[in-house]
Amino acid sequence: xxxxxxxxxxxxxxxxxxxxxxxxxxxxxxxxxxxxxxxxxxxxxxxxxxxxxxxxxxxxxxxxxxxxxxxxxxxxxxxxxxxxxxxxxxxxxxxxxxxxxxxxxxxxxxxxxxxxxxxxxx
Numbered sequence: 001x002x003x004x005x006x007x008x009x010x011x012x013x014x015x016x017x018x019x020x021x022x023x024x025x026x027x028x029x030x031x032x033x034x035x036x037x038x039x040x041x042x043x044x045x046x047x048x049x050x051x052x053x054x055x056x057x058x059x060x061x062x063x064x065x066x067x068x069x070x071x072x073x074x075x076x077x078x079x080x081x082x083x084x085x086x087x088x089x090x091x092x093x094x095x096x097x098x099x100x101x102x103x104x105x106x107x108x109x110x111x112x113x114x115x116x117x118x119x120x121x122x
Contacts, residue, residue, distance in 0.1 A: 017045055
């Protein structure tokens with residue numbers, strides 16, 4: 001999962017980067033077909049350098065680094081326009097019973113096709 005944010009102020013508050021780590025981590029778990037993304041057990045962010053200047057674009061990329069029956073692990077990298085790492089976050093989610101939820105779906109490797117289950121919205 002990827003996202004971009006254009007700077008309109010002098011800097012990016014660390015809380016925004018932490019919130020993006022939380023949200024993107026959860027959406028990354030959901031992108032694997034999880035109907036519910038569980039609850040956070042551990043979350044953190046390291047700030048490596050200033051994120052940029054007014055007009056710059058902050059890029060964020062989230063990946064699922066591991067997923068078992070109880071826990072899912074994600075990492076989000078934040079880079080500046082030149083591709084330098086400015087911050088990174090990690091998010092561990094307890095997925096427990098939600099990992100076998102009846103409304104989970106199975107997606108193709110590229111995430112474009114539903115292989116099992118139904119995308120029906122309540």
